[in-house]
Amino acid sequence: MRLLAPLVLIGLTGCASAPLKDGTYPLQPGQRVSLSGNTTLSYDSFSDSRCPANARCVWAGKLSFQFALEGPDGREEFALGPDQLAARPRALHGARVALDPASIPPVRNTTATRPGDVIPVTLNITSP
16 A cells, blocks of 8 residues: 555546646747746637738727646637736646736728738746
8 A cells, every 4th residue: 555655646646737838938920938837838820911001990909818728628719919917827727827018009001911921929928
């Protein structure tokens, strides 16, 4: 019985989640970063329907960045943008993902978008 207790502790240690890597992560659409040994964060896409600076619009539009976390519990998606700069996804167990406001681009000057337009972002990850 005395030998069983250390074996149980060793087994439980292997099941614990790897610690989260706090830090600042600049990302391009389609890029992913490992936040721990078993959890990755990917910048899936963005949507920018904001009204151009020199246009009259009925609707102001919205800028939204879509992200996904993949880990032992599956996939969890969430969005950030100027109207929601931070989130606490369940998969990160209380850690905060915050969009750096300096990485939010100003509205376009024209209604045209060029093929291949990308909006890079910078995320700050902090543990609870």
